[in-house]
Amino acid sequence: MLTLHGVSKSFALREGSYRAVQGVSLSVEAGSIHGIIGASGAGKSTLLRLMNLLERPDEGQVLLEGRTLTELPEQELRKERQKMGMIFQQFNLVSNATVSRNVAIPLELAGYPRKQRKERVQECLSFVGLEEKAGQYPARLSGGQRQRVAIARALANGPKLLLCDEPTSALDPVTTADILGVLQHINSELGVTVIIVTHEMDVVRSICSHVSVMEEGRIVDSFARRETGFLPPAGHTGSYREQITGRAGGAYV
C-alpha cells in the first residue's frame, strides 16, 4: 500500500540542523491498521507528514501503491493527496464553516460532480453518525463529535488510506474508545488502510494489526498481531513492545 525507502528529514535550527527522521524504511500492508508509537519528539508526526509529502524528505522515496510520490510534480501530488485522508489531534476543521460545508470542501477540491455532492456529504455524515448536526458550526460540537466530522471530511473522496496523527489524544477515555471504534469500522467496512500515530499504548492494543516503534527518528521495532496477539519481546528491557504485550520472554500473551 504505502512504502517508505530510507526516508530522512532534517530541520534547520539556529545552530546546525536537527534530524527528526533518520533513514526510515517501512511497508504498510493494504487493509492493515498500522500503529506508530513512540515518545514525544521521536519524530512520529514528521514521519506521518512525510507520507503525504506535507514535508518533503531530504532523501529516500515514498511510494503509494507503486507510484513514487517523491517524484511527482506538485499538481499531481495534490491529486494523490486527495486519495489519502488525514485527521489530527486538534481536528483542524474550518470553524467558520458548517459541518456539512466542512465535508463538502474536499469534494469541491477533487471536482466531485456538483449534483451528487449533497448526497455524498449526507452519506459521510451518516457513516460517522452525525447527520443531524449537518447545519451546526464546529464550535457547538463536543471534541468527539468534531473528530467525527474530521473523519467524515477525510472519507469524503473515498480514500484508500487514512493518516491519523494522535486522533484521540485530546479526548476522554470513553470518547477515545468511540473514535477508535469508528476507525476500526472504516477499516473493516470500507477497506481503508489506517496509519495511526500515537503515544498511547491502549490505542495500539485495541485496534492495531501492525506496530512500529519510533525512537529518536528511527524505527527500532516492528511487529504484527497474530491470532494469539502481539509477540512479546525476548528480553526484559522495558521496551514499548513489552509494555504493549504486558510481558517479556518471547511467548504469546
Add this chain to the structure above:
Amino acid sequence: MFESLQQYEAQMWESIGETFVMVGISIGAAVLLGLPLGTLLYFTRKGQLYENRGLSALLNAVVNVVRSFPFLLLVVALIPFTRFVVGTAIGTMAATVPLSIVAIAYYSRLVEQSLLEVPRGTIEAARAMGASKIALIFKFLYVEARSGLVLGLTASTISFISFSTVMGVVGGGGVGDFAIRYGYQRFETEVMVYAIIVMIVLVQLIQFTGSTVARLLDKR
C-alpha cells in the same frame, strides 16, 4: 444658526459626496490590491508556506515607507504619478490616488495580521486535502480570517476618512475641506461644528456596521 447652514447646504452635500467618492475608491483599492498584497506579505513571511526572504523584505519596505510618510508630503510627492494616472493633479479624482495608495498599504498590513491568526492546523488540513494555492486562500484562509478582515477594513475606512479631510490641498474637497473653508476660514463656527458632527456620525455608523458584520461572520 440654521441660516448659515441653509446658506451652505448645497456645498455641504457636495462635500459629503466628494468624501464618499474619495473613501469609496480607497476602499475599492484596499480590497482589490491591499488584500492580495497582505496575503503575499503573509505567505512570504519567515516560516510561512511560501517563505521568500527577498520578496518579503521588499514588500515590507514598500509598505512601511508608505505608512510612515507624512501624508501631506506623500500627496505632494505623488503629484507626478497622480498626473500620469488621472491626467491631472487637482480635484477629487486626483485626490483618490494618494489616498488609495495609503489605503492599500494600510489594509495590507491588517490583512497580514488577520491571516496570521488562522491556526496552522487549518492550513495543514487544507494541504493534506490536496488544496491548490487558490483553494487554500479562498476556501480556508479567507473563510477563517473573515471577521478580522472585515474589522481591518472598518478600521482602515475610518483612517481613510481622516486622511481625506486634508485633501483640500489638492482641491479634493470633502467634508473636512468644507469645514475648513466655510466654517473655519469664514468664521462660521456652526458650519464647522455641523461638519464635524457629520464626520462623527459617519465614523460611528461605519464602526457599528463593521463590528456587527464581523460578529455575525464569526462562528469560531
